[in-house]
Amino acid sequence: MTSAVPSWQTRAVGKLLRLRGGKKVLTSADHTRARVAQRALRPAPYAPPKSLEGRTALTVDLQGDWPLYDIVPATEGASRRVVYLHGGCYLFEILPAH
Numbered sequence: 001m002t003s004a005v006p007s008w009q010t011r012a013v014g015k016l017l018r019l020r021g022g023k024k025v026l027t028s029a030d031h032t033r034a035r036v037a038q039r040a041l042r043p044a045p046y047a048p049p050k051s052l053e054g055r056t057a058l059t060v061d062l063q064g065d066w067p068l069y070d071i072v073p074a075t076e077g078a079s080r081r082v083v084y085l086h087g088g089c090y091l092f093e094i095l096p097a098h
Contacts, residue, residue: 036091 006014018029026032048058048069072078 028045032091 010015046067047060048071052058052071054074058064059066061070
């Protein structure tokens with residue numbers, strides 16, 4: 001089994017993210033705990049973006065304390081589906097880039 005070499009685009013994005021400091025909060029346990037405590041005081045919204053309104057039919061179902069969003073095209077006949085599973089540590093809201 002051979003290992004694929006990452007493309008130049010993949011390597012460039014990784015470098016840009018590091019330069020931007022996007023994952024700085026996860027660099028140490030202390031940074032992460034501080035950020036989690038800050039978010040507990042002032043939670044960020046986690047609902048899907050308003051830009052989906054009108055183009056989709058959106059429903060939410062609470063599974064215990066977790067909201068489960070079902071987003072489908074507003075028009076009939078969609079032949080494709082996407083299942084989004086939040087990756088990572090489940091500490092912070094989804095970013096628009098995702």
